[in-house]
Amino acid sequence: MNRRALLKALGSTMLLTGGVLPPVVFSQTVPNVTSPLFHVFGTLPEPVEIKRVFAAGAPAGVMLNSLTPKQLLGWPFALPENALPWLSEHSRQLPVVGRLAGRGSTISTEQLLALKPDVIVDVGDVNAHYLSLAQQFSEQTGIPYILVEGRIEDTPEQLRVLGTVLGHQRHGQQLANAAQEILDDIAAKKSAxxxxxxxxxxxxxxxxxxxxxxxxxxxxxxxxxxxxxxxxxxxxxxxxxxxxxxxxxxxxxxxxxxxxxxxxxxxxxxxxxxxxxxxxxxxxxxxxxxxxxxxxxxxxxxxxxxxxxxxxxxxxxxxxxxxxxxxxxxxxxxxxxxxxxxxxxxxxxxxxx
Incomplete structure (x- = not known):
């Protein structure tokens, strides 16, 4: 069993960096939510109190647009023209607010604080560098920061847990189920x-x-x-x-x-x-x-x-x-x-x- 599979089997919430950084802290209102894919810095508000969510980068922006579009403060990137006809009217009208993650930040700390996010969400590669940045930014601003590992095989868990944390448990589970059906269907085709x-x-x-x-x-x-x-x-x-x-x-x-x-x-x-x-x-x-x-x-x-x-x-x-x-x-x-x-x-x- 590889390391990630072992952590899942054990239900561990420890960071994957040898314990260098503090353990994951989930809000008291969701004590049963544990996942080795999620690294949370700061104390999360209760789900009902989360009204404004900032996507740190493009992967998080796309995921949050599906999971919680009404709470998403805006896109981390400018939507290409060819994307617009394939999105909802609400998604088309979301402003571009900039990003923290990716190839260079396009939003200052002051600009981010002015948006008054209740939580920051980042999805993608997780390593000691990104963990350290997330921890430092949360400590500097006082904004809880959720860093989610972004492998495609883990999409159902990403959606399920993030939906629960952000107060959209039912919708998150619905999205997770659809993702799992795709993964299971592909696995069956490969096997046959x-x-x-x-x-x-x-x-x-x-x-x-x-x-x-x-x-x-x-x-x-x-x-x-x-x-x-x-x-x-x-x-x-x-x-x-x-x-x-x-x-x-x-x-x-x-x-x-x-x-x-x-x-x-x-x-x-x-x-x-x-x-x-x-x-x-x-x-x-x-x-x-x-x-x-x-x-x-x-x-x-x-x-x-x-x-x-x-x-x-x-x-x-x-x-x-x-x-x-x-x-x-x-x-x-x-x-x-x-x-x-x-x-x-x-x-x-x-x-x-």
Whole structure:
């Protein structure tokens, strides 16, 4: 049993940093909520008292927009234009308030305090650095800070526990159940599948030579559905630059991309012509609305990617796929895009990018 599984089995709420930082402290009103995925600094208010929630980064923003949109103070990032038609009117109207997490903070401490959040929520990678920052910021401002580990396999627990903490236990459980159904369905398909799994390469950036290394969150969906990530043996948990020579050595059967420029160029680019995925027309553009279905940001939007990619891999009927995706849109984004729009998105996702 790995360390995370062991902690879950024991129901431990200790931090995963060897006890360097204080243990997780949950509000007295939710004493039965314990999870090794959650690291809380400061004392949480009672759920009924939490009215204003600040999302520290993009993954938290997307998750909170589904879980507690009325309490979300605003988006940590500016929504891309192509996202707007796929979101509820409320979500479209939320202001951009900036972020604490990610590649550089875009909000000052003074600006954040002026928003008067009752709690800060961050979702994503957890390490000693992020734990220390969360602790320091909570101590500096007096605002409780919830840091949640963000692996896709843990999405049901993330939603269930966060829903309970923020006073939306029923809705959180509903979202968690839907996430678990997707994960269970994928696991069943993997178990029943008897064919050979294709090797896949995630081509990020316009030249296609950026990809997710090893255990990177950027390639989690590929691993989840059971395909072979050709970059899976590379060390690291982030994005890496690779050479064309390395891609040729990997020789992937399928190339996944969310970059329009790369997708439109790859079949004419002589550098890529000897790759099986290119020769066999298996360069697949992954939908990106309202957010990237693979990794941008790495939040609940990846459930859409997992559902879609597993359906593509295991031959799920398009009608069934559209029904499932429509259900997810309604549940997670409070918006019904309709069958025709989803069919068009599945058929030609690059047109909506």
């Amino acid at each position: 599948y008897k064919g050979d799994m294709p090797s896949m390469y995630l081509a990020r950036s316009a030249d296609g030579l950026e990809t997710g290394a090893g255990q990177s969150t950027h390639s989690e969906v590929i691993r989840l559905v059971g395909a072979e990530n050709v970059a899976g043996t590379m060390e690291g948990e982030q994005l890496v630059r690779v050479s064309m020579e390395q891609v040729l050595v990997w020789n992937p059967d399928v190339i996944l991309t969310q970059d329009v420029a790369f997708y439109r160029d790859v079949y004419q680019n002589p550098l890529w012509q000897d790759i099986p995925a290119v020769k066999n027309k298996k360069v697949v553009f992954v939908p990106t609305v309202p957010f990237g279905w693979l990794d941008v940001p790495p939040s609940i939007n990846r459930l859409f990617g997992a559902l879609w990619l597993s359906g593509w891999l295991y031959g799920v009927e398009q009608k069934r796929m559209v029904e499932q995706l429509r259900h997810l849109f309604i549940l997670y984004f409070a918006f019904d895009p309709g069958i025709e729009a989803l069919q068009a998105l599945i058929t030609s996702p690059v047109d909506f990018a």
